[in-house]
Amino acid sequence: MTDTPLSQAQYDAITDAAAHWCMRLHATDCTAEERQAFKQWLDADPLHAFEYEAMLEIWDVAGDLPRPEAVMPVARLQPTTPWRTFGIAAAVCALALPLAAFSGWSLGWVPNSYQHFEASNTVRQVTLSDGTQVELNLGTELTYSNYKDQRRVSLEKGEAFFKVSHDANHPFIVRAAEGRIRVTGTQFNVWMYEDQVRVNLIEGSVLVSSNNDLPGDGLRLEPSMQARYKHGDFTPQISQTYANDSSLAWRHGKLVLDNLALSEALPLINRYLNTPVMVADSSTGSIRLGGIYNIKELNSLVATLPKVLPVYLTRNKDGNPVLNSMPQQPPKS
Structure with missing residues (x-):
């Protein structure tokens, strides 16, 4: 979806498409190819799903309307073709949508x-x-x-x-x-x-x-x-927070770690990584890390941590890198 608000014509086009798919998916002759095309349309933009859900609500409302048999003499009924059914549904949607949208906006349910x-x-x-x-x-x-x-x-x-x-x-x-x-x-x-x-x-x-x-x-x-x-x-x-708080350094492309324990620093680092880094235990999590890092280069930071901290890297069963504290040397006798 584009960043700028849609024009009325663009919004109407999405609404029309949602009405079309609502009718086709409820039709007995809807093909597998059509269902696949619908899925592609639905996944193309979050607004498509939003409009389709709104159209389903209108369809449900239309389903609760009085049936023709209840308001018309049987002798006047004509055979109904699939296209006539679609036409009735389209008319209901066309009439119901503006009212539903206006009511939904007025009640605070639907965004404009x-x-x-x-x-x-x-x-x-x-x-x-x-x-x-x-x-x-x-x-x-x-x-x-x-x-x-x-x-x-x-x-x-x-x-x-x-x-x-x-x-x-x-x-x-x-x-x-x-x-x-x-x-x-x-x-x-x-x-x-x-x-x-x-x-x-x-x-x-x-x-x-x-x-x-x-x-x-x-x-x-x-x-x-x-x-x-x-x-x-x-x-x-x-x-x-302090006057020199660095939490907004990302706006300048930086991540500042001010002597933080790894248990606190890793969530800040992992935000930028495809595969998050774990700590083996609380002892490892208490090791402290500081420095100023480029947020676009944090993937390379993981491999360098054993060079600047008393840790070594392993991987868990899920493939995540795990930091382990180096075993302490026993005191010499």
Whole structure:
């Protein structure tokens, strides 16, 4: 999908295609080739799946409408051909879609704008349809949906820096792992690796919750504060950041490790690796690592760790590199 919002004509074309596939897949003469073509269309863009799901809901609604036999005399019924069936379904979809879309938007169920962004091998800057500016770190993927009562981002993986366009009546919500970050206009960074999330606030204020299912909006952060949470946390852990905090160094292509234990450093490193590095035990995890690294060259860091740390590399049954602490030499007698 393109980064810029679709025109009405482009959006209508996707809606028409979704209606076509909805009718064909419900037809008894739908072929295997058509089903394969549908799958290719569905996988081509996240918005295709979104529109198709919406069309299925409309189809279900149409299925609950009164049957012709219930409202027309039997003598007036004419034989119904497959094309007539498709025509009726198309008419129902054409009539129901604007009403369903309007009702869904009015009730806050359906967005009127959807965008999907990815950054693979380079840091990327994008602008959301509400004017919010976002920087995406390497290997980051997110989606943006604009609803009547809120603006919603789903951070699927990676890390992003947000400069949110202010709108007090239209809160901006980022969903990351099991938690959420709620703002109206501010600057903040969200880092995610597996089920671990870290939020750094630069300007303004945010509310951070570690679980979407919990009531309330979460804990409030002020500038120079950080929130961390992971799977199972009832509330985020809040801490103060230092003036020389290096968590945003990725915006300049760097990863700064300030004498961190390997257990803390490896999640920051693994975010950039195709195959994550493990530690053999807690003793290895307590070994400390520091330095400034180019985020595009972190794959080469793994092989050099035994040269700078008292560790050696093995591989586990899944093929992951594993760091093991070197056995200590017994004291000489």
